[in-house]
Amino acid sequence: MAWDAQAPDWAEPPQTAPRWPVWLRACLGGIEDPLGAMSRARLQLFLWMPVALAGGVGVYFARLTEPSASEYALAAGLALMAAVLALRAALPMRFPAALVMLAALGFLLAGLRAHSVAAPVLSFRYYGPVTGRIVMIDRAASDQIRLTLDTVRLDRVSPARTPARVRVTLHGAVPEALEPGAQVMMSAHLSPPPPPAAPDAYDFRRSAWFDQLGAVGYTRSPVLRAAPPDPRDWALAAHRTRMRLSQAIQARITGQPGAIAAALMTGDRSGLSEATREAMRRSNLAHLIAISGLHMGMLAGFVFGLVRYGLALAGRPALIWATKKLAAVVALIAATAYLWLAGPAVSTQRAWIMVSVMLGAVLMDRRALSLRTVALAASLLLIWKPESLTEPGFQMSFAATTALIVALGPWTRAARRLPRLLRPVLMLVATSLIAGAATAPIVAAQFHRLSEYGVLANLLAVPAMGLLVMPMGVLAAILAPLGLAGPALWALGLGTGWILRVADWVSGFEGSVLAIAQPDPRVIPLLALGALGLILTRGVGRSVSVIAILAAALLWSRAPTSRPALLIAPEAQQVGLMTAEGRALSKPGAGFISGRWLEADGDPASVEEAAKRPAFTGTRATRQTQFRTAPLIHLTGKSAPDRLDEACTPGAIVVIAARIPEAPRTCELWDLTRLRDTGAVAIDSEGRITTAAQTKGRRLWTRP
Structure with a gap:
């Protein structure tokens, strides 16, 4: 139909759509009609709500530093401004404004939740009497029964520093009278929730923080029942049942x-x-x-x-x-x-x-x-x-x-x-x-x-x-x-x-x-966004979604070749060197950490098999090999400090399971004092160092 010359002044003549190729029109279908695309998206806002919330939550957890009060205030202001735009702005702005509002809300909710569950975390190793109420009975990976206790009391530890909950694995005989709600006492070894086994590994401290679990440990002594469950304690009635x-x-x-x-x-x-x-x-x-x-x-x-x-x-x-x-x-x-x-x-x-x-x-x-x-x-x-x-x-x-x-x-x-x-x-x-x-x-x-x-x-x-x-x-x-x-x-x-x-x-x-080798941490978010984009969008949105999935696949394909050449455990109890046969371990033991390393490498070998791979030589307490052009020595045992002077040659890398008051300058020393600050250490084939402190940052759950 021809354009009507009598149309009002504010009316604009219809714009003829460009004659793009079919494949390009399919990819850019949403751009050809932006108002229509925004209208369709606004109708799907309910489906996008968890995606936007998850985006804000993800930003909170991906940060390397804890947000400050001013950052929370900025997020709150952004959420409020976006809410106003979502209600009153022009149609094309409403949908993106609503997404920004929900993302900011997710960021605020994550921060509020993290601070609301704050509880003391043990900052030192403890051995002594432990008294508490059983709130959970389960089994550890070692097949040992373990107890989660609340209302905890520790000898010579003030209530302000006492964890809200502790978890103790029983290595001795297990009394038959244990049940949720019972008050028990024992002598136990406790320590803070362990740090990640490697810079890119799962951080148990985060889940422990949200469970208010401030210490974990074990006992080899008998567990004594101090008092039976209180029948008026309805909070644990379900657990007893x-x-x-x-x-x-x-x-x-x-x-x-x-x-x-x-x-x-x-x-x-x-x-x-x-x-x-x-x-x-x-x-x-x-x-x-x-x-x-x-x-x-x-x-x-x-x-x-x-x-x-x-x-x-x-x-x-x-x-x-x-x-x-x-x-x-x-x-x-x-x-x-x-x-x-x-x-x-x-x-x-x-x-x-x-x-x-x-x-x-x-x-x-x-x-x-x-x-x-x-x-x-x-x-x-x-x-x-x-x-x-x-x-x-x-x-x-x-x-x-x-x-x-x-x-x-x-x-x-x-x-x-x-x-x-x-x-x-x-x-x-x-x-x-x-x-x-x-x-x-x-x-x-x-x-x-x-x-x-x-x-x-x-x-x-x-x-x-x-x-x-x-x-x-x-x-x-x-x-x-x-x-x-x-x-x-x-x-x-x-x-x-x-x-x-x-x-x-x-x-x-x-x-x-x-x-399967551990992929880059961006892989799962990219796959999730790509899959959701394919479901919830059309035109250019689907094209971007496909690109996200392909990018995730490309990152994942590089996983086996991007594994660290050298790994040092957070307490120097293990060293792992990548070889042509897979990661060689300096010694048997440290089963949990060693197992996590091998799993992340995509290596099906057991810890014992990895420890037998030809790389390290020497006695059980002094293990040595070559890393790049430098000698690598792993010292363990009570006499490790006595052997340090002999091992610390110019250019050598020495890992020692002890605290050295004055580190020598002739070698690269990784002792317990240095590892306390850095956590687990990864060194790539070019000699670049990455530590758990760098990758996990300073968050509520990573502070001592």
Whole structure:
């Protein structure tokens, strides 16, 4: 149509779109119509809410220094100004303004949360009497029982310097009378939460800070029960109930199948042996023993179906009653009871929020499974516990759920053309493949391993969870007050026994686990933003998303060749030198740190195998090798300072597990005094030094 010459003065003639090539128009579709793109984006603001919040939270945790009061004030002002723009600005500005507001809010929430949980952290090694109340009983990686205590009292340590919580591993005999709420006393070795094993390694101090865990340690002395649990202590009533139910389940279902059943039904994993845990990890079934969205969803789904179809048997009243909503209410009550019983684990709380949001959608006549419900659940979690963003469980849960919802539409269309009998089987295969593909990058980046037969293990084990384990657990809970839970527990044991056999079988395959080198820390954020961009954007947004994913892949491909040539442990207890055969360790031992190094290298060798690699020579207390053009000597033992003068030759690098008052200037010395300031040390093949203090910064949780 020709331009109307009688149009008002303020009207502009329509602009003819440039005749770009088809492929370029596809890439720049959002730019051709910016107003339309902004309008579409504004309608999707709810879906972008957790992304923007996560951006602000991520900025807080990525900083190397703690934000100052002025920086918090600046973020608050930015959030307020962006909120005003989001409400009153012109249409193209509203969506970006809303994203800025949410990001600033995420930054503020993360800082508020970090300061609100502040508690004393032990700054020295302590040995002496420890008194406290048991708040948690679990099992360490060494298969030893460990106790988490609060209301802690330490000899000759003022209350202002006493940690709110400590965790003690029991190396001696374990009393049978231990239960949550009991007051206990012991003589224990305590130390601050350990620093990272390497500059780029996971920092346990951060998670300990948010758990208010101010010291960890061990005891070889007997644990004495000073007082029984206070019956009026309702805060630990759930934990006591959990432990009693766990003991009852394991008394009826013996062995590790009973321990798995107790873990699934009550959240108590103290009965699981390290061999069982490792088999579950190697077969990619570890998610089955950590109560998560799978368990909560199966339980709520079974209760929902049981109540809804049960009410349908009522006949004519079922036509009047809102049976679907009644079933949703009962399922929500069951999920809440499961949350109360299973305890305060973050994965359990996250699962309950997701299930509650979905059941709430049913009550409001909305779709239970949609990107909006996932976005709401993620936003609530980030507002409540912003540190969840840094946890693998949060990342994997929402990655799997989002991928399954995105794939639900195409699957529904494809399923109509499939034989009815094959649909459930193919649905199981499809969900396992989709969830596995969505979480595989996170598993590989966070745990440095991939289970090559994980899909097979899940195809065999997950149906037993849904068809036998969770339904029988619910029935056992219903029948237990009547004393009729025996048959249900027997069937429950069959299901958990099958899961254990699948885990043992799959983990025994040759090459069942593929070792993956630790990627650059930017890889997971880039992958996440790229995947979300593909889902939530069009045109140029999708092009940028593809670029982000390709950049992440490029960074990850460089991971094996970018590993440090030399690593020094934070307390000089181990030195690792990269060789053509892999990282050679100066000595056996320091199992936790040595294991983390090898995992990050993508090296499947054991600590003992790495210590036997030909690189270091000499006695056990004096290990030496060559690094670049300089001698490298590792000195340990009580007589290490006496051997320093002989080892400290000009140009040599000396690592010594002792404090040297006056460091000699003839060699590069790394002693405990210097390492206390730097933490773990990494040196690359060019001689560039990186320390944990540089990469972790000065944050609330890194200060002594």
